[in-house]
Amino acid sequence: MNHFTLTAILVSKDAIRFTPAGIPVMHCQLEHRGEANEVGVARKIQMSVEAIAIGPIQKDLERMDLGVEAVFEGFLTPKTLRNQRLVFHITHIQLKN
Secondary structure, eight states, X not given: OOOEEEEEEEEEEOOOEEOTTOOEEEEEEEEEEEEEEETTEEEEEEEEEEEXXXXXXXXXXXXXXXXXXXXXXXXXXXXXXXOOOEEEEEEEEEEOO
């Protein structure tokens, strides 16, 4: 199963573009800071994740202000067939209260 959930802050977002089929697409950058337990030891984590929102979820991302923390859900896939760098495809956003 390819399911990825990340609590992160929206640090940047690009302008909306459209696929040839007219589907809205928005690229963004997410930042996560926290800790994870690895073999009984707390490990500090700070990372930046390249993400993309395609279709209706793009509107939720568009409405978000930079600096807002949310729980992002989706899946990971290579950027292209030739570029195997992973990109997070967002399918659900839950704002943190």
